[in-house]
Amino acid sequence: MEILRLIKIKTTFSYEKLFFIDEMKRKVTLKQIARELDVSISTVSKSLRNSPEISEDTKQKVQAFAKLYNYKPNNIALSLKNKKTKTIGIIIPEIVHHFFATVISGIEQVANENGYNVIVCLSDESFDKEVINMEMLATGSIDGFIMSLSKETQLKKDFHHIVEVINQGMPVVMFDRITNDVFCDKVIIDDQMAAYEAVDYLINKGFKKVALVTTVDYVSVGKLRTEGYLKALRDNNMMAEEDMIVKIEDIDNCSVKIERLLEEQKPDAIFAVNELFAVTCIKMAAKMGVNVPDDLSVIGFTDGIISQFSSPAITTVSQNGIKMGRSAAKMLIDRLEMEEEDEHYRTEVIETHLVERESTPTL
Amino acid sequence: MEILRLIKIKTTFSYEKLFFIDEMKRKVTLKQIARELDVSISTVSKSLRNSPEISEDTKQKVQAFAKLYNYKPNNIALSLKNKKTKTIGIIIPEIVHHFFATVISGIEQVANENGYNVIVCLSDESFDKEVINMEMLATGSIDGFIMSLSKETQLKKDFHHIVEVINQGMPVVMFDRITNDVFCDKVIIDDQMAAYEAVDYLINKGFKKVALVTTVDYVSVGKLRTEGYLKALRDNNMMAEEDMIVKIEDIDNCSVKIERLLEEQKPDAIFAVNELFAVTCIKMAAKMGVNVPDDLSVIGFTDGIISQFSSPAITTVSQNGIKMGRSAAKMLIDRLEMEEEDEHYRTEVIETHLVERESTPTL
DNA sequence: TTTCAACACGCAAACGTTTTCGGTAGGGTG
DNA sequence: CACCCTACCGAAAACGTTTGCGTGTTGAAA
Structure with missing residues (x-):
């Protein structure tokens, strides 16, 4: 109850607290904390980020309060401010397919390791769905794409949607079902x-x-x-x-x-x-x-x-789908997090090998 | 070039245009359009949403310009304003598992039909990862959860993370591996x-x-x-x-x-x-x-x-994984889009049936 | 007593939208 | 000529953050 002692410094507190209790644990914002503690929003923000600008006293008070009410900064607001969402978009033909599932798994691993989320869209082997999904995600929802072409797209050889997002400055990594008609990072096997x-x-x-x-x-x-x-x-x-x-x-x-x-x-x-x-x-x-x-x-x-x-x-x-996924994610995140843009695209070739089992003669 | 004629009304335009060409097709915002066309941001916004407040002339001009530069409203900004992200979070033990892959597929289908995206997190059968992932997504990234418990969670019987997000007002739908210890919508088989x-x-x-x-x-x-x-x-x-x-x-x-x-x-x-x-x-x-x-x-x-x-x-x-996924997504979206909150949770039971094949006697 | 630095904090802008509310100019009416 | 209405548009708030800068207060030094 050290926490409560710290907070009780404010006299108005006991009254204000009712508001929070009533509202259950519903998402606390900086503004609310600021109001309750009778300081400015910036003070709260700086306190939580441990800025030297703020006195130890205030910092402790704010931090205690924030912890008590389980404050977490709102991701959307952060995304808007930082102009990056920390999520990567995956577009694949289908997910009920062992290979693609393993690739997603690999992507998710390194995404997770680096604080990224993945949002998955299925093209269902349809060109139109592929286009729609890409346009949907391209408008701010994600920082970059990892994708494998739909059959229909490969048949039509129409890649304008991909070129467009790349021109908008959004990195794309293609894997497995790729095309040489667009310049971007790629992960394939030979x-x-x-x-x-x-x-x-x-x-x-x-x-x-x-x-x-x-x-x-x-x-x-x-x-x-x-x-x-x-x-x-x-x-x-x-x-x-x-x-x-x-x-x-x-x-x-x-x-x-x-x-x-x-x-x-x-x-x-x-x-x-x-x-x-x-x-x-x-x-x-x-x-x-x-x-x-x-x-x-x-x-x-x-x-x-x-x-x-x-x-x-x-x-x-x-x-090795896991490896392909990991590699693709790594390439994408590398590109996302480097400061100056690099016009040099890489194609990584993942090695394969023959797994000998019972459908061929054992000797 | 009707479009260009319309836009050339502005004399300053030819100069400003250089800016855009230089920047390639990099994401146009309302503010930029407003500056180029020398109107206010609100006018641009209203024009694009076809408000009767704006004269036909201006609307046409703005719309033509927006189309030319392929304007699309920024999702993040919309999410922040509307306090809804139109994406649903999926948390499952693993994805390299046919059943879970089919469920995702089902979820994605109805999500897509309703303009939602899905973001997938894997708990890897680990309690900690399940908790971390949920907390990560709960801070604004999504509107609701669809999840299946990790083995470790089922073993520990610790569901505080789930109860918490529910108390925050975020709907959760559990499927397949569920618990009766938390009150929410569920989709199971018998x-x-x-x-x-x-x-x-x-x-x-x-x-x-x-x-x-x-x-x-x-x-x-x-x-x-x-x-x-x-x-x-x-x-x-x-x-x-x-x-x-x-x-x-x-x-x-x-x-x-x-x-x-x-x-x-x-x-x-x-x-x-x-x-x-x-x-x-x-x-x-x-x-x-x-x-x-x-x-x-x-x-x-x-x-x-x-x-x-x-x-x-x-x-x-x-x-039927597809059916379970579709059903779960439907339940979640229904709850997300109803105006008043409903405290009454449902549990849907998907029917199963025996598929007779060769591992049992044919008669 | 004055001056100046350091400390602590608040203001405001910015990210990109939408929407409410006002405001202005022009034309019509009395 | 005064008034009002309409058509059209802009300012500003709001969503939740972060951060550069300005400002007030305090204490000590001159």
């Missing part, structure tokens, strides 16, 4: 190289008929992984046959296309550009009595839940 | 009933030795599901044997405990309270040469990626 290594691995195991299950070409990462596949074949003096490549547009007809591939081409190994395709290959194979890995080897991409828990567990290219 | 139905289903299939793989009791949903299991046995005149129940503390020793259960008790069916436990049962069974579903049936909980894609696909209690 999709082509990773795919190359996976396919090369299969070829070195002695497989002769390595098929590819991939996406349509406008998905940037899908295209790159396809190129890696082709290059690996070429470098090993193998012919890429069109029939051994299936490109899947929407997820729904995925099964039938894969089934046809298995039936007609009878590959001895498959490289799939994501884990959903990979697990579907295994499912279809099982259905047809083809044993994985004895009769067919499968390598997927993105080391997610599916790869770990399917039976057999899937050998896969691990793409 | 965990006990859902578990009951799953176990009852197994018993009706004729299984005599139904085991349970569950969490430790302080996890609210785990406990409820355990109770459902026990009740189902009781109602079917079966004895609950202690040896048939394994409670798993941390995920790491999950495998060994399940293996021991399979070896020592040889159950003919297992009910697992989450999909991770379920898939581990199947993996262990396979390892021991026990075939699922021929020799052993398994039912899981939470219809996530694992259940869908494991082989065999897992029969499971589906817990």
Whole structure:
């Protein structure tokens, strides 16, 4: 009750206090504290920030009172004054997707470490939603963006919304699904190289008929992984046959296309550009009595839940989402907190590696 | 260039314009527009909001100018003035978890529909982080919370941080991992009933030795599901044997405990309270040469990626995360946007249902 | 007694809005 | 010519902070 003693210096206090009790603990402001203690707002503010301008007496009184009523400075007011919100905006195609969830997790980690919050918007693979969300956040709500392009945006190749926010002086970091048409910091993996290594691995195991299950070409990462596949074949003096490549547009007809591939081409190994395709290959194979890995080897991409828990567990290219997220957040915060602007943009490449599991021969 | 004609009315304009061009498209404010057009800030504001107070001429001029320079009102300033941020805070244990990701997705949907943003914080199952995050957001950043308790919070049973923000007048909606110790809106499933139905289903299939793989009791949903299991046995005149129940503390020793259960008790069916436990049962069974579903049936909980894609696909209690998220967001926004405060809190129960797949006999 | 420094504090501007209230100029009416 | 009304616009407060600067008081030194 040292606190109360300090505060009771004011005679009017006992009366005024009723106001606070009545109002419960509803958000105290500097102004209210100032009124109660009969000092100016600036005195209160300075006291709380321990300014030498203010006498020890007053400081103690104010600090005690503030603590008693659990004063916390209002974030919005601070944001307005400082012209920075200490929050970063994330725009991704969807969140119900293991890879994107891990990236968010990574971003949140370093955001938290640096006193930032993250606000998440989902584009749902839609160009329009991506644009709307960006415009919504760009008007003061956040200090910078971390984003991965929607499929539709990649298809349209329209990036004006991104260029605009960058021109407004708001930093943007793109990850995974990026474009070279806009200049900003980027975090990616070497999709082509990773795919190359996976396919090369299969070829070195002695497989002769390595098929590819991939996406349509406008998905940037899908295209790159396809190129890696082709290059690996070429470098090993193998012919890429069109029939051994299936490109899947929407997820729904995925099964039938894969089934046809298995039936007609009878590959001895498959490289799939994501884990959903990979697990579907295994499912279809099982259905047809083809044993994985004895009769067919499968390598997927993105080391997610599916790869770990399917039976057999899937050998896969691990793409460390946490690391990508952390890296992206670090790049963004670095840029936000440096004094002079730097026109030099960086692209960080996160390393990948092959996680060997049960869908490829153990030796 | 109707726009330009309108604006050129001002003679000083061509000079001032240089300022803007130089500054690129950097965020225009009312004040700047006012200066350029030589009117007051209020006139600009009113013009843009189409007030009848302003003459058509001025309105057109201002609107044209604003459009040209892509004026958008600053969100932070609006938040400060209106004392509402139009963003809702989500606090969940982790995001790399299919169920929570779906809930966020649901929340984001209705948030978006109503012009709200979501800011996501992860407690990482830690009490302290949960508290810190809440305090961080409670000081003006958001209008209300949607949250699911961390394990540690459930263990400590300390909810002062939640009660505090509620007392400050900030609405909270809890989902899934809730507590009855704080009064607020809630969205849950009937965990006990859902578990009951799953176990009852197994018993009706004729299984005599139904085991349970569950969490430790302080996890609210785990406990409820355990109770459902026990009740189902009781109602079917079966004895609950202690040896048939394994409670798993941390995920790491999950495998060994399940293996021991399979070896020592040889159950003919297992009910697992989450999909991770379920898939581990199947993996262990396979390892021991026990075939699922021929020799052993398994039912899981939470219809996530694992259940869908494991082989065999897992029969499971589906817990619609999207629906829970949508419902929670709706409840919160309803409360935020109603004029007088309502002291009456609601608890919404989202229905569940059993998704029959390959881990239980097809007939 | 005067002067000057140090100390302690308040004023006011600023961040970007919205909105209430006044004020002015012009034209119409008596 | 006096008056009033209307149409149009601006000043200012408010939201909650921070901070540079001005000012009053006190004590001590001259």
